[in-house]
Amino acid sequence: MIHEPNAAFAGLFRAFTSDPASIGNQLTQQMKRLDADAPLLVSTGSDIALFPGAGRAPQIESFRKSTRGFIELTAVSHLPLALAYLARMRELDHADARDAIDSNWRHGATRLVEHAARVRAANSTALWRDDVAVKSLAGQEAKIAALVDYTCAVSIDMLERAQHEPDLMSFDALRDRYFAPLDVLAHAMPVSMNDVMFATFGLAFLDIVYRIGSWLRAQSLDWRRAMVLVSGRAGRPTAGATWASNNMCHLIWRASDRMLPPERLFVAPHAPSFSVVDLPDAAGLAALEQTYRSLWQNTRASIDVARELFPDHEGYRFEPTAAESMPPIASPDDRHAMSARLRRIMEDPAQLLSNCVADYIVDQLNDNGNRPDEVVIPGFTNVDYPAPSPH
Template sequence: MPYQPDPAFAALFRAFTSAPDSIGAHITRTMAALAADAPLLVSTGSDIVLFPGADRAPSIESFRKSTRGFIELTALSHLPLALAYLARMRELAPHDDAWRADAERLAGHARQTRAANSLALWREHVAVDSFGGHERKIANLVDYTCAVTLDRLARALHEPDLLSFERLNAEYFAAPSSDTLPVSMNEVMFATFGLAFLDIAYRIGNWLRAQRPDWQRLMVLVSGQSGRPTAGATWASNNMCYLVWRASERVLPAERILVAPHAPSFSVANLPDAAGLAELERRYRDLWLNTQASIDVARRLFPGQRPYRFDPQSADTMPPITSPDDRDAAAARLRRIMEDPAQLLSNCVADYVVDQLHEHGNRPQDVVIPGFTNVTYPDAVRA
C-alpha cells in the first residue's frame, strides 16, 4: 500500500494555507476586501491590462506579436541568425546536405521579403509613430540585410565553407566596415531588436502614464510565460518590470512588481467574457495579496533582523553601451541573451532603449540605437 501521511498531520498542513478555508485563504480574502479599490496591473508575454479596482472595467493594451512592425522587424533580426543555425547544422552533420534545403527555403523567403519591402510599407502599412521620419532608413536596412544575406546563401550553396563560423564571423557577423559590407550583421541584429523594442517601450509607457494609476498602491504582476520557457522569471530578467518602474518615474515601489511565471496568462486574441475576466482579476488579486501576506508577516515577525530591500538599480545588468558606435557592447549583449537561458531575447536592448527614451524626453526619434543611428544603409528602396 502506498504511503499516505497521517490524517491528523495532513489536516494540520491544510489548515495553514493549502485548503480553501485555510488561514492563508482567509487572510487573503481580508486583504482583498481592504484593497478592493486598489489598481492591479497584469502583464503577460504579449498583453498588459489594468484593473482599476472597485469592479471598474479593465483597460487593455497589446505589444509584441499583435502590434504593428513587430513581426517585420523581428523576422529581419532572425535572418542573419538563421545563417548561424545553418552553420551549426553543418558542424553537427558535416556529411549531411540537409542544410541545403533549409538554405534554399530561407533564400526564397528573403527574396519575397525584399520584394515586399518598400517605403510605402513602412509609412502607410506599418505606420508606427515611433518610427516617424526613419521609414526610409528602415526600408533601406531591410533591403540591405536581405541583399547581403541572399548573396551569402547563393555563394554558400556552391562553396559551403562560406557557412563556417570562422568565415561568417570574419566576413558577415563581425566584419569590419567596407564598401561591400558597410554594416555588419551583428549591428543589424542589434538595430532591429532596438527598433522593435523602441515601439513597445514608447507605446506601453505612454499607455501606462495615460491610465494615471495610483503608483504607490499599484499592484503589479508579470504573469505566465514570457519568451522562451526558461526566460523572464525574475525582476532583473523580465524587461516589463523595468519598463513599468521607469514609466512611474521610479515612484512605484519596485517591490510591488512581482513576477509569477506559473500564474495564469491571457491574450487579447482569446479574452474571456466579462464574468471570466472578473474571475481572472480575482485570481490575480489573490495571488498578489497572498504573496504580500508573507512579506507583511515577516516584517512583523522578525523585527530585529536586517530587512530585505530590493534595489532594481543593483539587479543583474547587461554590458553597458558607452557610445552609439560601441560594437563590442552590442555583440556582448547579443551573446548574453542567447547564452543565458534566463534572459528574454529582447533584453539585449530593453534597458538601454527605456533609459534612452527617458533621457530624450520620450521622443523616440531622438533615441540613439547602435547599428542604426550613426550608420548609413545603401539607398535602394522603391517609393
C-alpha cells in the first residue's frame, strides 16, 4: 500500500521545492530575469551550443560523430581493441554451452578481416588530404595513411594466422606479438598497437580541441559571467559525470584562458541533451534554452544562499579529484604512461575513452598557441610508420 503523506505536511513540502509557485522556483525565476543577458554555454556528448542571452539565437558547433575524420580515425583506433575482444570471446567460447565451439570468435575474425581489407583499399594520402580534409591534420596526410595501412595489414595478418594457429588469439600472444611486441619481433612489427591506439585517439582529439577551442575564442565571451553546463550523457552511460572525468570541462576552461571560474561550470549528466542531427525548431530551441537557464540558476541558488548563511565557516573550494586524474605523461615517448592510460580508460567506468589523451592534447595545444602542427602526439610524432606496401 502506497503511503499518502499528510496533506498539511505535503503542502509545506511543495511550498519550498516542488510546486511551480514554490519559493525555490520563484527564486530561480528571479535569478533568470536578472541574468537574462548572460551567455549560456551548453555542451552535450557530441555538440556545443552558445545561447548569447537576451533572446538572441544560439550558435552550435559539433565535435564528435558528425565531424570530419572522427569516424575514420576512431575506426582505426578500435581495430586493435577488436582483436582483444575476440581473444576474450575465444576464452568464453570454451565455457559457453554451445555445439559449435570456436565459431563465435572465428566468425568475428573473418568479418573483421573483410572490414579491414576494405579500409586498406580505400585508404590513401589523397583520401586524407582531399576527402577527410581535416585542417588541424594538414601536412600529416601521408603519415596518417601509412599508419592506417600498417594497422590494417598487421591486424589482417594476425587474424588470418590465428584461424590456423588459434593460440595466437590469446592474450599472451597478443601482448607479446601485437600490442607490445617483444624486442626480438621488432623487425616484423616495428610499431606496437599500443602506439597506434594512443596515436589515433590523439589525432582525433587534436581536431576536436583545435576546432572547439578556436570556436570558443571567436565568441569573445565574458567568461566571468558565463553560465556553463555539460549536459546529458557523454560516451558510456557511466562516464563523464564529473569535471575530472569529462574532458569538455578542461577543454572549455583552457579555451577561456582560465578566465572561467570553475564554480560556474556544472556537470549535469541527467539534464536534457540535443544533437545537431535532430535539432528542434526555433521555438523548441528557445524552450530548451529556458530549461538550461532554469537548471543552472536553480543549482546556483543554493551556493549563493550557503555563502550568505554560513559566512563564518570554511567555504567549499572546487578542485578536480586527484583520484580521477590520468597518469602523467613524462615525455612523448613515455610508453609506460600511455599503456597505463589505455588501461585506465577501459577499466574505470567513470572515464570517457578519449580521456586517455584529452588532458595532454588540451594542454599541449593551448601551451602552443592553438597551433596543431606544433603538438607532439605520443605514438605518432616521433614514430616512423612503414610506407604502405602494394596489396
